[in-house]
Amino acid sequence: MPIDILMPALSPTMEQGKLAKWLKAEGDKIKAGDIIAEIETDKATMEVEAVDEGVLAKILIADGTENVAVNTPIAVIAADGEDVSAAASGGAKAAPAPQAAEVPPPAEMPASPAPAAAASVPAQAKSYDASSEFPAGAEVVSMTVREALRDAMAEEMRRDADVFVMGEEVAEYQGAYKVTQGLLQEFGARRVIDTPITEHGFAGIGVGAALTGLRPIVEFMTFNFAMQAIDHIINSAAKTLYMSGGQMGCPIVFRGPNGAAARVGAQHSHDYAAWYSNVPGLKVVMPYSASDAKGLLKSAIRDPNPVIFLENEILYGRSFDVPKGDDFLIPIGKAKVVRPGSDVTIVSFGIGMTYALGAAEALAKEGIEAEVIDLRTIRPMDIETVIASVQKTNRCVAVEEGFPQSGVTAEIGMKIMEAAFDYLDAPVARVTGKDVPMPYAANLEKLALPNIGEVVAAAKAVCYRA
Amino acid sequence: MAIAARKTKAGAPAKAAGKAPAKSAPKGAAKALSNVPTFTKEEELHAYREMLLIRRFEEKAGQMYGMGLIGGFCHLYIGQEAVVIGMQMASKDGDQVITGYRDHGHMLACGMESRGVMAELTGRRGGYSHGKGGSMHMFSREKNFYGGHGIVGAQVSLGAGLGFANWYRQDGRVSMAYFGDGAANQGQVYESFNMAQLWKLPVVFVIENNRYAMGTSVNRASAQTDFSKRGVSFGIPGEQVDGMDVRAVREAASRAIEHARSGKGPYILEMQTYRYRGHSMSDPAKYRSKDEVQRMREEHDPIEQVRGRLTREHKLGEDEFKAIDAKVREIVNDAAEFATHDPEPDASELYTDILLEPAQA
Structure with a gap:
C-alpha cells in the first residue's frame, strides 16, 4: 500500500x-x-x-x-x-x-475565549504597555503596601454601599496586620464585621451574600487558614456561575497575606498561588508594589467574579510611589515590564519580584541585561507580555516562592514552550521554593526560600555564561 | 402511630446506645402533635396540587432516568413533599430558598417551570442552567432559588449568607436553608448557627430528617438525634415537626419565619419526614425493610392525608380529583416531552459562563 x-x-x-x-x-x-x-x-x-x-x-x-x-x-x-x-x-x-500527527488541525480546536496559550498568542506577541497606568501629571506619594490596600478598600466602600469587609479582627482590633485600620470608625459595624474564628463558615456566608449581589471583601488572617474555607472558594464561589448557566455571579474578594513571612513554620508559610490558579472561575492576583496593590484591589472589588487577592506580610511595610486619586485602577490580567533588557527575561510576581529585581541588578554588573516582568495577575495570565519578551531575549527564568511541582513557574515554562518554542535558545529555567514543608530554624528557612544568587545562577545558565 | 413512635425514638436522649429507646414522648414532640391546625378547602386544594406536581414530576424523572435520558446523580424527593410545600405556604415573595442535592421539589415549590427543571435533568439547552448544572445545580434569581448544592452542608453557610444579605440590606426578607439529617453533622452547620444567632440573621434552618443519610440511619450517625436541639448551645429555638403533615409544617414555618423576620434571629425546624425512594437512583435501599417503607406510605403519605381530608371534610368527589390529576399529568408530560426533544447545548457553550465581563469603570 x-x-x-x-x-x-x-x-x-x-x-x-x-x-x-x-x-x-x-x-x-x-x-x-x-x-x-x-x-x-x-x-x-x-x-x-x-x-x-x-x-x-x-x-x-x-x-x-x-x-x-x-x-x-x-x-x-x-x-x-x-x-x-x-x-x-x-x-x-x-x-x-x-x-x-498528535496535533488536531486548528479548525477542530474549540473556539476558546479563555487564554488557551498556544492558540491565543500571535506569531509576534505584543507586550502590554503599562507606561500610562500612572495618570499623566498625577501627584505621586510614597506609601506602604499596607496603606495602599487600606485606601483601596476605603475608596471602594465610599463609592459603593454594597461593599463590606468581614474577617477575624478586621474591625475593633483594626486588622491583625493593621490593613483595615480605621475602616470601622469610618464605615461602622454593619460594613466592617468582626467574625468569630470560623473560616469555613464566614467564607460560606460571604459567598451567600455575594450571590445576592453584595460585594464582600473576605479577609483571611492568612491564606493558610483559608484551607478551612477552600470548599466555598472553589465549589461555591468559582463554579456557581457556570453551574447556573450564567445566572448567578459571585462578586467577592478573598484577600489576606499569603506565603512565607519570617520563621512562622510550615503551617503559616504556604504560598497558594498555584492552587487557586488551577481553577476556572477564579481570578488570582498577587501584587508586588503598593501602586499595583492599590490599583488591583480596587479592580478586584469592582470585578463581578470571585477574585483571590494574595498579599504578603513582608511586603506590607515596604514603601512605593502611588499616584493620588480615587480613580487609579490597574487592570486584572496584565503583566508589567518593570525593567527593560535584551539578554534574558526574568518573570516573577509578588515577593518573588524582590529576587528577580535583585538578580537583574547583579547581572547588570556582569554585563547581562535582564528584562524583568511582574506578572501581577496569575489567572488570567498575561502570557503574551512574557512571550513578547522571550521573542526578544530568547531566554527565560521564572521565579516564585511556591513549591516546584505543578507550580506557577511550571505553567509559565509550559506556556512558553507552547507558544514560543522556536524562539528559545535555552530551556526555560525556574527558581522556586524548595520541595519541603517550611522549616522553622533560621538557616533552614533561608535555604528553603529562593534567593538572588539562585536567580543569578539560573540566568547565567540560560545565557550559557559561567 | 408510627410517627409518634418515631418521635419518641428521635427524642430519646442518647444515653443507652443500642438499647430500646424510652417510651415516653418528649415534650416538644407532644406539643407539635397536639396543635395541628386546620386548613381551609382552598389551602388543602393548593397543598394537594403542589405536592402532587412534585410527586408526579419525580416519578417521571425516575422513569426517564431508567430510560437513560437522565444521567449522573438523581435524588428524588418522593415522600417529603409536605415539607417544602408547607414552608412555602408560610413564606412571602422575596424570601429565599437554598437546599442541597435533593432539590427538584424545592424548585417546583418556588414556582420554577417544570419544563426548565426537567430539561436540566436531561442536560438540554432549555434547562435552567442550559444543561451545565444537572440535577443538583439549578438556580433562579427571579424565583429567589439559590440552588441546588452538591457539597453536603455547604448550603447551610450559604443560606446564612443569604440571611446576612437580608440583614445587611434590612429588606425584611427571610432565607430558608434546607438540609438533611446527614448534613446536620457537618462542622460548618455549627459555625453558621453561631454567626446567625450572634448577628441575629433572618434565616430559618430547615432540617429535613428523612432518617437516612444515604445508607446510614440517624441512630448510627448522630449522638443527638433530636435535631431540634442542635441549636441549643447557641440559644437558637427549635422544634420537631411532623413533616408528613403539611398543616403542621405550615404552622411551624409561620412561627419560625415570623421569629426570623422580626429580628429575633434564626430558628431551627426539624422536619420529621421520610423518603420512599433510595438515596439516589443507584441505591437499592437495603439498609431498611420494605415493611418500613410500606408502612410510611400507607399510614403517613403527605398527599393521601390531604386527599382524605378533602374527601371527608370538603366532600371533594372522584371527578374533581381526576381533573386535578389530569392537569398535573399534563404539566409533567409536557415537561418530559420538552426535555426529551430540546437540543443539547451548543458545543460553543463549553467556554461560556466561566467569568463575567467587568463593567466599564
Whole structure:
C-alpha cells in the first residue's frame, strides 16, 4: 500500500510553511530515519524524517513551494515490492506526518475565549504597555503596601454601599496586620464585621451574600487558614456561575497575606498561588508594589467574579510611589515590564519580584541585561507580555516562592514552550521554593526560600555564561 | 402511630446506645402533635396540587432516568413533599430558598417551570442552567432559588449568607436553608448557627430528617438525634415537626419565619419526614425493610392525608380529583416531552459562563 507523506507542523501554532528543499529524488530508496526534505517557516527550519521504508514514488510538492498547509500530502512512498508507477499515479493511503500527527488541525480546536496559550498568542506577541497606568501629571506619594490596600478598600466602600469587609479582627482590633485600620470608625459595624474564628463558615456566608449581589471583601488572617474555607472558594464561589448557566455571579474578594513571612513554620508559610490558579472561575492576583496593590484591589472589588487577592506580610511595610486619586485602577490580567533588557527575561510576581529585581541588578554588573516582568495577575495570565519578551531575549527564568511541582513557574515554562518554542535558545529555567514543608530554624528557612544568587545562577545558565 | 413512635425514638436522649429507646414522648414532640391546625378547602386544594406536581414530576424523572435520558446523580424527593410545600405556604415573595442535592421539589415549590427543571435533568439547552448544572445545580434569581448544592452542608453557610444579605440590606426578607439529617453533622452547620444567632440573621434552618443519610440511619450517625436541639448551645429555638403533615409544617414555618423576620434571629425546624425512594437512583435501599417503607406510605403519605381530608371534610368527589390529576399529568408530560426533544447545548457553550465581563469603570 503506498503511503502519503504529509506536510508536518513545526509547532502547534504552525498552519503552513515552505517546502525548502528535497534531499531525495523520485526513485530513491528510503529507510526510516532518512532526512528526505527541509521545510521552513518564518521562525525556523526543520528536517523531515521518513518514518516508513520504501521507494520515493512521487514528489507532489516541488522544491521552493511556499505556503504549504500542514497535513498536505507532499510525496508518496511505495513500499518494498510495490509497483512504483502505480503508487505514483495515486491511490495512496494517508499516513500521518511525523510531527503533525498528535496535533488536531486548528479548525477542530474549540473556539476558546479563555487564554488557551498556544492558540491565543500571535506569531509576534505584543507586550502590554503599562507606561500610562500612572495618570499623566498625577501627584505621586510614597506609601506602604499596607496603606495602599487600606485606601483601596476605603475608596471602594465610599463609592459603593454594597461593599463590606468581614474577617477575624478586621474591625475593633483594626486588622491583625493593621490593613483595615480605621475602616470601622469610618464605615461602622454593619460594613466592617468582626467574625468569630470560623473560616469555613464566614467564607460560606460571604459567598451567600455575594450571590445576592453584595460585594464582600473576605479577609483571611492568612491564606493558610483559608484551607478551612477552600470548599466555598472553589465549589461555591468559582463554579456557581457556570453551574447556573450564567445566572448567578459571585462578586467577592478573598484577600489576606499569603506565603512565607519570617520563621512562622510550615503551617503559616504556604504560598497558594498555584492552587487557586488551577481553577476556572477564579481570578488570582498577587501584587508586588503598593501602586499595583492599590490599583488591583480596587479592580478586584469592582470585578463581578470571585477574585483571590494574595498579599504578603513582608511586603506590607515596604514603601512605593502611588499616584493620588480615587480613580487609579490597574487592570486584572496584565503583566508589567518593570525593567527593560535584551539578554534574558526574568518573570516573577509578588515577593518573588524582590529576587528577580535583585538578580537583574547583579547581572547588570556582569554585563547581562535582564528584562524583568511582574506578572501581577496569575489567572488570567498575561502570557503574551512574557512571550513578547522571550521573542526578544530568547531566554527565560521564572521565579516564585511556591513549591516546584505543578507550580506557577511550571505553567509559565509550559506556556512558553507552547507558544514560543522556536524562539528559545535555552530551556526555560525556574527558581522556586524548595520541595519541603517550611522549616522553622533560621538557616533552614533561608535555604528553603529562593534567593538572588539562585536567580543569578539560573540566568547565567540560560545565557550559557559561567 | 408510627410517627409518634418515631418521635419518641428521635427524642430519646442518647444515653443507652443500642438499647430500646424510652417510651415516653418528649415534650416538644407532644406539643407539635397536639396543635395541628386546620386548613381551609382552598389551602388543602393548593397543598394537594403542589405536592402532587412534585410527586408526579419525580416519578417521571425516575422513569426517564431508567430510560437513560437522565444521567449522573438523581435524588428524588418522593415522600417529603409536605415539607417544602408547607414552608412555602408560610413564606412571602422575596424570601429565599437554598437546599442541597435533593432539590427538584424545592424548585417546583418556588414556582420554577417544570419544563426548565426537567430539561436540566436531561442536560438540554432549555434547562435552567442550559444543561451545565444537572440535577443538583439549578438556580433562579427571579424565583429567589439559590440552588441546588452538591457539597453536603455547604448550603447551610450559604443560606446564612443569604440571611446576612437580608440583614445587611434590612429588606425584611427571610432565607430558608434546607438540609438533611446527614448534613446536620457537618462542622460548618455549627459555625453558621453561631454567626446567625450572634448577628441575629433572618434565616430559618430547615432540617429535613428523612432518617437516612444515604445508607446510614440517624441512630448510627448522630449522638443527638433530636435535631431540634442542635441549636441549643447557641440559644437558637427549635422544634420537631411532623413533616408528613403539611398543616403542621405550615404552622411551624409561620412561627419560625415570623421569629426570623422580626429580628429575633434564626430558628431551627426539624422536619420529621421520610423518603420512599433510595438515596439516589443507584441505591437499592437495603439498609431498611420494605415493611418500613410500606408502612410510611400507607399510614403517613403527605398527599393521601390531604386527599382524605378533602374527601371527608370538603366532600371533594372522584371527578374533581381526576381533573386535578389530569392537569398535573399534563404539566409533567409536557415537561418530559420538552426535555426529551430540546437540543443539547451548543458545543460553543463549553467556554461560556466561566467569568463575567467587568463593567466599564
